[in-house]
Amino acid sequence: MTTLPSSYDPTQFETRLYQQWENSGVFKPTGQGEPYTILLPPPNVTGTLHMGHAFQHTLMDALVRYHRMRGYDTLWQMGTDHAGIATEMVVSRNLAAEGKGETRDSLGRDGFISKVWEWKQQSGDTIERQMRRLGTSGDWTRSTFTMDPMAAEAVVEAFVKLHEQGLIYRGQRLVNWDPVLKTAISDLEVVNEEEDGHLWSISYPLTDGSGTLVVATTRPETMLGDTAVMVHPDDERYAHLIGKTVTLPLTGRAIPVIADAYVDREFGTGVVKVTPAHDFNDYAVGQRHQLPMINIFTPEATTNDNVPEQYRGLDRYVARKAVLADLETEGLLVETKPHKLQVPRGDRTNQVIEPYLTDQWFVQMDGFATRGLDLVEEGHIEFVPANWVNTYRHWMENIQDWCISRQLWWGHRIPAWYDAQGSIYVGRNEAEVRTKHNLGSEIALSQDNDVLETWFSSALWPFSTMGWPNTDLMAERGFDRYVPSSVLVTGFDIIFFWVARMIFMTDHFTGRVPFKDVYITGLIRDAHGQKMSKSKGNVLDPIDIIDGIALDDLVAKRTGGLMQPKMAEKIEKATRKEFPEGIPAFGADALRFTIAALAGHGRDIKFDMGRAEGYKNFCNKLWNASRFVLMNTEGASFTGVPQPKTDAERWILAQLAKTAAEAEQHFASYRFDLLAQALYEFAWNDFCDWFVEFAKPALNGDEASAAASTRHTLLWVLERLLSLLHPLVPFVTEELWQAVAPKLGIAEGSIMLRPYPQAQDFAGADYAAAEGDIEWLKAMVSALRRVRSELNVAPSKLVNLLLADGTHADHDRARRFDSQLRFLTRLERIDFIADAKAAPASAAAVVGELHLLVPLEGLVDLSAERTRLDKELKRVEGEIAKCQNKLASDTFVANAPAAVVEQERKRLVDWTTQLSGLAAQRSKLG
Structure with a gap:
């Protein structure tokens, strides 16, 4: 192709070119040159490309294309994440929509997982197609799915090795529990939002009848699981009560009064109820004081048999109403007042998360945290911008053991088996377990029903994608060549959840760091600085920006789903106002730039x-x-x-x-x-x-x-x-x-x-020597074109130019660039005059010390030119005043860089010279 269409239309070539690139194999590593590797943060297989993806993928692609052109052996490791919770929700919704009466539970584990794989084959590659549309130049032939056999083998191996090393254990601890999904979830999957609530003050009678203690709570139903009340050890009001007991209302149980510095003496009465099984802070207190842990909820967040009989089997909010009613009846409800509180909700279900005491699998984190911090502090890994290392350090210095189990079916099933007595056996498979522990076929074993959380397999990403632990696969995929990778591009919100875990896991299993640099990106917001969210109706789809979308389709996309009518109406109105004609097709390049x-x-x-x-x-x-x-x-x-x-x-x-x-x-x-x-x-x-x-x-x-x-x-x-x-x-x-x-x-x-x-x-x-000459020529052309424009001279009309004053260099350049000046500014002739004051009435401009004069005779209305010059004189006087004010400021002169101050002085000289020339020209017009 040696000719181009007359107009730029990205729809005519973007898709075609990408297919050519991918088919040519140019995205694959060459094996030649210094290696340059980037790991793609694996997006959810259920997902579609959002603005955060588009942002990070554009920057990664730019780095990869740049280094490919620099002759590096580039590998951009592609892949997707199995997204346990999100995928189960999508497939469950699809089953409901089919109307066949099939559900997750009716299909059973194997049947449901079969449906998930079927869905994955049909529509699970949507996000990869969209990434191609953006221009992602990764090696798709090496793309890895976290449930692929290679990655799955790495997950099992890592779990077994960590268990053998005593770094994985099963225990009962408090976790974030989603009562709809009926599984533990990570902190990242919890959204804390400020909501209107209430603060209830409740009277707890001292068991000896000597008085009462008043506590305040936002969750009165959890008092049924209280195992202590707590005061500050230095609070003189209650020092004499420490060690006594109160009678827990509605239960009759006696619970101790304890002292702990965690208590804020200024909040409420300075007395706090302690519910170790249903509050993360109380859990820590309970461990310090060896308090009983009483769980009062079922996995569905209904009350269980650990509460008095009249409250059993109630939804937690129904139980709240019953508890408050009975407290009021007994005269123990002291006060109810409005209160703003942070409510934790699951990002998938929007349900209030319950701190819940369950048996889970954990990774012991003390040693990992120390090692992970050392690798960064010693400079083996660098954060860009550097200030993000503070966030990393904060997480690593305040770390808790990592809950890695999830009560799901889709994911890597935990390689642990139980016998009838509840003994636990961990191994790569059941056969290995039986051999290792000398368990005959007559002993029945059942595998743990839980799966590992997605972050566990993601933590292995730097080396699971390179074939670890299979040495043949590692050699085939280039482990020694491509690990560590060059840079990780990711968001600040997962510095701990993903970045930190990759660092200590890769170091632990391979003795290498996973990457040399960590480039932390910001968060994409809308034009007003608001976070993009479905509820705000301000989400932008990068594919819509690339290919365009009609207004009605955009409205339908933003208001679709479960939404209140008033909210939908508000979002529709705002969308129609912001995009009255929809979003035009800008193309991938415009979005990327x-x-x-x-x-x-x-x-x-x-x-x-x-x-x-x-x-x-x-x-x-x-x-x-x-x-x-x-x-x-x-x-x-x-x-x-x-x-x-x-x-x-x-x-x-x-x-x-x-x-x-x-x-x-x-x-x-x-x-x-x-x-x-x-x-x-x-x-x-x-x-x-x-x-x-x-x-x-x-x-x-x-x-x-x-x-x-x-x-x-x-x-x-x-x-x-x-x-x-x-x-x-x-x-x-x-x-x-x-x-x-x-x-x-x-x-x-x-x-x-x-x-x-x-x-x-x-x-x-x-x-470089030509730069000064061309900058002078640019200034001359700009000045003359500005004069022609202000005089409204027709482009076809030739004008004369008179040059006065100036340096020897100005005169030399004017002669040397005579033909260029005449061609570019439509001049009939250029003449030099000795004194600008002797020139006829002219439109003036100044370049350095050189005065440019365009005789006005036959060109303009002299009255209009007077007005133009007066306006220009006023503008230049304003610029001179700005310079003088700056230079008169002791603060500016003292604190600004010397080069900046000198530049301001030069500007003052230049503006003053211009003012002098313009004033002389204005005086000629009377």
């Missing part, structure tokens, strides 16, 4: 759709500039690096070298925002605007060698520019490159195989 431009090192990132529109315009600008180059090099072909004949060529090559150096620096420091800015400015301003303009005089001039050289430089710089941009905007750069490459005799079949531009490849020793 927007993401890169926003990827600063802050915690929150506001996504502005206007930026996406702007960067689609950027892609269009690049497209049109490429069409200009191709049209002006029709039939031409070149090889090698250009040998520039003109100052403009030398200038653009110097700018290219600078930009390539900046790109290398910004990739190394993960400053994608600065990278995007540098590439944008070079592409839009330097190349598409100025160099294309500067090329026109040479292309249309009489000097054949300058025209040929300019054509070569246009093509060559465009090819290098496309290569610079490719990691961020892969599709448009590939499409344009395919048209440009044949003219330069380039052998590679894809831009992905081209070397990434580096400054030393093309920075000529004399190129």
